[in-house]
Amino acid sequence: MGRWEPNARGRLEQAAMELYAERGYEQTTVTEIAKRAGLTERTFFRHYADKREVLFAGSALLQERLVGGLAGAPPSAPPIDAVAAGLQAAAAVLDERHPQARQRQRIIAANAELQERELVKLASLAAAMGEALRARGVSEPAASLAAEAGIAVFKVAFVRWVDTIGARGLGAFVLEGLAGLESLMAGGRP
Amino acid sequence: MGRWEPNARGRLEQAAMELYAERGYEQTTVTEIAKRAGLTERTFFRHYADKREVLFAGSALLQERLVGGLAGAPPSAPPIDAVAAGLQAAAAVLDERHPQARQRQRIIAANAELQERELVKLASLAAAMGEALRARGVSEPAASLAAEAGIAVFKVAFVRWVDTIGARGLGAFVLEGLAGLESLMAGGRP
Numbered sequence: 001m002g003r004w005e006p007n008a009r010g011r012l013e014q015a016a017m018e019l020y021a022e023r024g025y026e027q028t029t030v031t032e033i034a035k036r037a038g039l040t041e042r043t044f045f046r047h048y049a050d051k052r053e054v055l056f057a058g059s060a061l062l063q064e065r066l067v068g069g070l071a072g073a074p075p076s077a078p079p080i081d082a083v084a085a086g087l088q089a090a091a092a093v094l095d096e097r098h099p100q101a102r103q104r105q106r107i108i109a110a111n112a113e114l115q116e117r118e119l120v121k122l123a124s125l126a127a128a129m130g131e132a133l134r135a136r137g138v139s140e141p142a143a144s145l146a147a148e149a150g151i152a153v154f155k156v157a158f159v160r161w162v163d164t165i166g167a168r169g170l171g172a173f174v175l176e177g178l179a180g181l182e183s184l185m186a187g188g189r190p
Numbered sequence: 191m192g193r194w195e196p197n198a199r200g201r202l203e204q205a206a207m208e209l210y211a212e213r214g215y216e217q218t219t220v221t222e223i224a225k226r227a228g229l230t231e232r233t234f235f236r237h238y239a240d241k242r243e244v245l246f247a248g249s250a251l252l253q254e255r256l257v258g259g260l261a262g263a264p265p266s267a268p269p270i271d272a273v274a275a276g277l278q279a280a281a282a283v284l285d286e287r288h289p290q291a292r293q294r295q296r297i298i299a300a301n302a303e304l305q306e307r308e309l310v311k312l313a314s315l316a317a318a319m320g321e322a323l324r325a326r327g328v329s330e331p332a333a334s335l336a337a338e339a340g341i342a343v344f345k346v347a348f349v350r351w352v353d354t355i356g357a358r359g360l361g362a363f364v365l366e367g368l369a370g371l372e373s374l375m376a377g378g379r380p
Contacts, residue, residue: 115310116306142380148345156331
């Protein structure tokens, strides 16, 4: 590292998000992001591989919490309770960043390539949850079904949460989604 | 159209699938596909926009059957029964093409770009199902939840069906998946 650059990562992220929102993701260059943040391009590349990674750098933490929450559920918990624990742990990460999540969602919705990348991220999260369930002794196809359904609930809850300006956390939307899906699968009309 | 080219589309598809399997998707050119099929490049481009489209040309029919099956369920049917009817209609299309689906799956599994495209296809199917459910009067978030969960079941069922050499149809795996997810959501250990 060169000179002392306090919170370079956070500054770069904020600059990138501002520029993506102002002039569009495609039109923004790394040079402009670094300039807006008052940093050099070299510093940008010490923190992010490219301008897309700024939007997906949080995926690793999200997956870590999801899997950690799931693995931390009591060994006797049924699979869906372990999934719910994982989703709640992931939701807690995002709840600290509602304005950023909102802005990020708008940027992604405006760009097909970013939407594809987001789908890849969700598929990776589902795969990681499936693996964590199998590690708990859940057999196939139950592990894959519970993982894919968990991500389906998370996806729907996320869209509702991001659209909401209010005190309601993502975790509340996740719980509502799990209850709603339970009712639907039993033939209900929630 | 130029001269009479019986089943040009089917011949191009078969030639493409053979070449993708033999030498890999990335290494195959449109020129080679046309040559193997005994047709011209011009004929190829009359049927497919590019070599990727050969693998995804069936998506439109799949979506049509999915939505048609769902819309055709009795108006009084609960949302999940309408979803099940849609999934069964889609499964019937694929059941006629098990060897091709198997080969296609192997090709897609070997290429990250194709996997992304497949995720986009599944997301489009889920969006179309959500819309068809809302057209039946199902409110949000139930419509999105039922649609996303339906696609989750279909995805897991598809992987199991494609891995199976046997008389069991995709529809049977779908039914098993729906029952499995119902049990999981209710706290079961299927």
